[in-house]
Amino acid sequence: MNEDLKHRFYISIDKSKLNIPMIHNFLCSADLAENMPLEVLAKSIENSLCFGLYEDEQQVGFARVITDYATSALLKDVFILEPYRRQGLGKWFVQYILEYSELQTVPKWFLGTKDAHGLYRRCGFKSLAAPEKMMMRFSH
Secondary structure: OOHHHHHHEEEEOOHHHOOHHHHHHHHHHOOOOOOOOHHHHHHHHHOOEEEEEEEOOEEEEEEEEEEOOOOEEEEEEEEEOHHHOOOOHHHHHHHHHHOOHHHOOOOEEEEOOOOOHHHHHHOOOOOOOOHHHOOOOOOO
């Protein structure tokens, strides 16, 4: 990422700065929220470690981590708004999250992605070695 861009953008974990309606609109339009009601998204944000990416006071990216801060972390809902893509912000944003001080002792990270495998491989993620050992349950 170009050094000039690093001076234009910053990352914050301050949840009061998050633009929850914008996050909800983006996740729903990108088919990432599966018609999740706004109140459900707000509760998920309340109970996760969240990262906002900003240019001045305008939020241009978001990610959240579901974690116990000790054994595992699930990286979810990562996005950069379209006008800000292809500048290296995504890689910088994900690296910042992975290097966040409170998560340094977490040995296992998980994520799901439809189309950003290349980005996450550059950040050290690999396909599951034994996907047959992973299971999922849907309650609704």
